[in-house]
Amino acid sequence: MSAARRLAFLALLASACGDAVTVPPPPSPSPTPSPSSPAPGLLRGSYVLRVEAAPECQVAESGASFVVQASPDATGRYPGVQAVDALPVPALELELLDGGVAVRGGIGTTGGVRSTTGTFVWLELVASGDVSVGSDGVAEVLSGSAAGFVEFGANPNDEGGLGTCKSVAHAWSLRRQ
């Protein structure tokens, strides 16, 4: 991506991340990606998705984790990253606009999805977060914010039985497994 296009893209991503928060101006373009300004497409491979319900949520579980496989997709209008729990038909899917330094998009489930601890979770979230790249070159989202519904249940037919919460203050992360 050219420096000019990259700058325009960062502005686009910043504009998409509003929610009553003043978005800082995009960083100065750099011809060489560095750990502080990763390029799109670095989120790939096996990750643990962690979703934390907002602090005000009255739910039985504070959060839930899932193993997902991420892969970049540059065929759209803007670069993206897709992460799923299974293929060919996932029950949990992330579709994120990948701006390199940050991502933003939807996290959704088709129904109750079993977390790594056995709780079933329903998600309808719009999530955003900064991308960090470690010295090993691995890209992660260490701490992001999310808005929407998080529900917990004891089984696939227990939607909301362990709590339902709609909030703009959920949190999420995507860390290398």
Add this chain to the structure above:
Amino acid sequence: MIRLLPLALAAVVSGQAVASDDGSPGPLRIRVTPALSACGGALRDAFGEVSHAPVALDVDEASGVAGADLLIADSAELTRILEGGLADERTAVVLGDVAWVTVSPPEQPAPSSLAAFIAAAPSRVAILGGAAGREARATIGLPPTRLAVSRDAAELRSARHALLPRSLAGPGRQVVVDGLSPLTVVAAPVIGSPHPAEVRSFLQFLGGRAARRAFEACGGEPQASATRLRSDAGYAQAVMDWWVPACSLAHNAYNHPVQVLGPPDAMNTGGKDEYTGMMSLGQGGWVVVDMGRPVVDHPGADVRVYQTTSSEPVTLYASDSPSGPFRLVQLMRTCGIPSPGVFSNHCDFDLANAGIASARYLRVEDGEIYPCLAGTTVTEGADIDAIAALAP
């Protein structure tokens, strides 16, 4: 499109059971979701009185159509069924709304608010499970230890303290809850039903007075009593930007953002996935539009989004600049209010929710967030027909 049957249309129903077009034996099979089981029973009985036609009624989730000729459900429960082409959206009928009520023992004073109701509830509060109850469960703000989440009509009806659609409310004191969107009750015929004549007869019956009385008896409010809609004062003029995930772009058929401009004009042209005039946003996609001039905050709703299929949720953001920052106006608003004279449904937004006096640029975002790869249609995500500024 979901038809709004004129309530003055008298039902013309034969006094005898109608033979199936293909001669398939058996009664008309109606499936009603737990939230509306009482309405299903009332409508079955009323239909039986005028038609003497046998009707089999089963209470179950609207997760499939096997064994059913017609579904009665909240529009939010029918999203996957309608969008997936399992039931016919063009001939579906909106019966009306069912409000959410708190239920308290009759000896207690009527709560002045949901907070007052919660404060007066000594122990557990019964509340509806499933998709139809999601917004209510999120709104009540009680820990799961204080909620009895159920889809069992008898269990919910017997609760002393409950937050329920009126159709499920027991004999206690009922108070309508402001701020919770009512259920929108839809009767949707199953495509490929072996009993098309019986289905047609029942849909015709739904336009008559007997059906209206039955619906009112189960707690419903027929559409004729709905508040008169405010008028549109202008429409989106230009697309400033948009994004739909590559997966959704590849699977959806309606990806052109210019379709959201101008007045509502979306149509179903004759079958599953056959539409014109709308843009499907896919999983979490969005479109930014220029309204041509600032939309000003007035008392009540200021912006209307026309959404074509079912009641897929929509999130709205607003800004004075096409590049933002955008402020959230409302998150994941169910978007399925019927629009008389217009094919698409709609939902309204109040700029005051964002604390802003005016905004020229609006960002409309999918709020369904349904996994792209699991989608079975070419219209995944909220389907945006038009974006209107409302007259004060």
